[in-house]
Amino acid sequence: MIPFDPRDALLSDLRASLGDRHVLTDPDVTAPYRVESRGLYRGEALAVLRPGSTAEVARAVRLCAAARVPVVAQGGNTGLTGGGVPGGGVVLSLERLTRVRGVDTVNASLTVEAGAILADVQAAADAAGMLFPLTYGSRGSARIGGSVSTNAGGLNVLAFGNTRELVLGLEVVLADGRVWDGLRGLRKDNAGYDLKHLFIGAEGTLGIVTAAVLKLFPKPRSVGVAVVGLGSARAALDLFVHLRARADRDLTAFEYLPPFALEIVLRHVHGAVRPLAGDHAAYALIEVSSSRPQADARADLEAALADALEGGLIEDAAIGTSGAQNDGLWRLREGVPEAQTREGASIKHDVSVPLSALPEFLERASAACVAAMPGLRPCGFGHFGDGNIHFNLTQPPGMDRDAFLARWGDFNRIVHDIVHALGGSIAAEHGVGLIKRDEMALYADPVGLDVMRRLKRALDPEDLLNPGKVLPRAADAPAGP
Known part of the structure; x- marks a missing residue:
């Protein structure tokens, strides 16, 4: 007699609820859903579910809750911390929930389902004559639910804030399958706790975001873009303070590049052109x-940089004179991740420190890492203006890739100790997921961790929503760095 397997009954119920073709069990078909985008983590799943509505999400979650089967929500699977990798249970993909439910140009808001691709949301806002400012490298495949669940940052945080600042309301399926309807476009609502902020940045551990009301803004009428050569990271901070005083909220981005970052972009990224004649620190x-x-904006930027040059804040500058030239200058920054991949293995850190401490962090962390591994090539780049640096370490030329990546934990300790000493965060914009889960035990405030655990138990007492992520615990996880 064949023993009864309760998982078969669950799959049967899920197929009846979602349709056979939206309950995927073939390992070859589910493989892309079970691996992190960089290949650092691989997991297992009983099935991949593809509901087509909030009601179907809720029914699937209720069925899994009754069977005590974990649910890992997944958007575009573009995350960089292993937060969407299953450790068993089911993957609940939101890729079919793509509708723009409405645009209100008077309220300057857009209501969209969680599976909508970020680039499509930007296009919908543009078609309405407005701007949705959230943007980052994976905008062509990342989905809004993932942006909300990780509180994604990106290239426009300086002017518009992280995703948290761009969300007015949410619709969320809770761990028991109930739907919280907080889908309101209000800018003022003090009727009790602001529940949406519990789910923004929670990485699907407290609830599954199925739709969001997002803020829109007027489109920019003029744009100025420049690449500037500087004598040091400290000079970059002085320049930022100068431009902030001159441009205020018109300063949309201030991105930092060390010489190594520019060098590898020019070597590996098609179409990248050296912006300045000389070399700079x-x-x-x-x-x-x-x-x-x-x-x-271009004239304002040119005048501000002329003053900076006269005052000795900068050494040289190139200002775009057309949209194509602006895009070419941006390619130098946006091409860094691709160039690093082509240059060799990288140990990556996504950290933030107070603005005033940024130069000290870059100097101390770079020196300490090179001292620990001569020949290592530090590449600290990114969102200087909001204190967020992607402090990535490229392997020494000729070193074995696996031997280099095996030192990830050693460099975590070096970099994160410095970040902590400077009052920073070890998880600036990519989230915690699996890759930083155990680091949380070392650096997070113990009282804060206790509050987070209490919230998790209150909203997900059976620990079924994305278990093992964010909060440190003594549980097995898929193998990683």
Whole structure:
């Protein structure tokens, strides 16, 4: 007699609820859903579910809760911390929930389902004559639910904030299958706790976001972009303070590049062109934009940089004179991740420190890492203006890739100790997931961790939503660095 397997009954119920073709069990078909985007983590899953509505998400979660089967929600699977990798249970993909439910240009808001691709949301806002400012490298495949669940940052945080600042309301399926309807476009609502903030950045551990009301903004009428050569990271900070005082909220981006980052982009990224004739100890990519009808952002940027040059803050600058030239300058920054991949293995850190401590962090961390491994090539780049640095370490030339990556934990301790000493965060914009889960035990405030665990137990007492992520615990996880 064949023993009864309760998982077969669950799969049967899920197929009846979602349809056979939306309950995927073939290992070859489910493989892309079970691996992290960089291949650092691989997991297992009983099935991949593809519901087509919030009601179907809720029914699937209720069925899994009754069977005590974990559910890992997944958007575009573009995360960089292993937060969407299953450790068993089911993957619940939101890729079919793609509708724009409405655009309200008077309220400057857009209501969209969680599976909508970020680039499509940007296009919907643009078609309505407005701007949705959240943007980052994977915008062509990342989905809004993942952006909300990781509180994604990106290239426009300086002017518009992280995803948290761009969300007015949410619709969320809870661990028991109930649906919380917080889908309101209000900018003021003090009727009790602001529940949406529990789910933003929670990485699907407290609930599954199925739709969001997002803020829209006027389109910029003029844009100025420049790449600047600087004498040091400290000079970059002085320049940022100068531009912030001049441009205020029109300063859209201030991105930092060390010489190594520019070198590998020019070597590996098609179409990348050297922006300045000479070499410099540091570089910054700057964008100023304005939606005011009479504004000339390029002229304003040129005047501010002329003052900076006269005052000795900068050594040289190249300012784009067309949209194509602006795009070419941005390619130098956006091409860094691709160039690093082509250059060799990288040990990556996504950290933030107070602005005033950024130069000290870059100097201390770079020196300490090179001292620990001579020949290592530090590449600290990114969102300088909001304190977020991607402090990535490229393997020494000729070193074995696996031997290098085996030192990930050693370099975590070096880098994260410095970040902690400077009052920073070890998880700036990519989230915690699996890759930083155990680091949380070392650096997070114990009282804060206790509060987070209490929230998790209150909202998900059976620990069925994305278990083993974010909060440190003594549980097995898929193998990783």
